[in-house]
Amino acid sequence: MDMQSGEMLGFAAGIITTLALLPQALKIMATRQTRDISLLWAVSMNVGIILWLCYGLAKNDLPMITANSVSFLLLFIILLFKVRYR
Template sequence: METELLGYAAGILTTFAFLPQAFRMIRTRQARDVSMTWAASTTAGVFLWLCYGVAKQSLPMISANSLTLLLLFVILFVKIRDRGNPGS
């Protein structure tokens, strides 16, 4: 049980770390300061962590990585959408 609580705490903190960036990108509709390499590789990595969590049947890993993946999809979407705009 203690390791599950540790997993939830880690998941909450790491997922929360993406909220400010996602909200800022939604609000400003700009993604010029976000690296496409970072966005793509982090999204792929979190997807793999989600797959690992599913394989291990770890609810903390599944829930945290699902939410983080959703936030990363928002960041990636704004970055791809703004790629064609000058200054983005």
């Protein structure tokens, strides 16, 4: 696989997994109900995504850097709502 189609695959993956968080964030912002969301999931994802971002920076991998930056913002919102509205 050449570099360009590899990059496109990475950007497609990043766009989908990042956008995936949007309906979840919007859902709990609208309902303020987070009972079925695992706190441990929310905390671990925030920590893990920061590490994936660092890994992307270390490898200078643009799809990983962009996707994980935006994902972190959404995951942080989800975590805030989970802590605020248990």
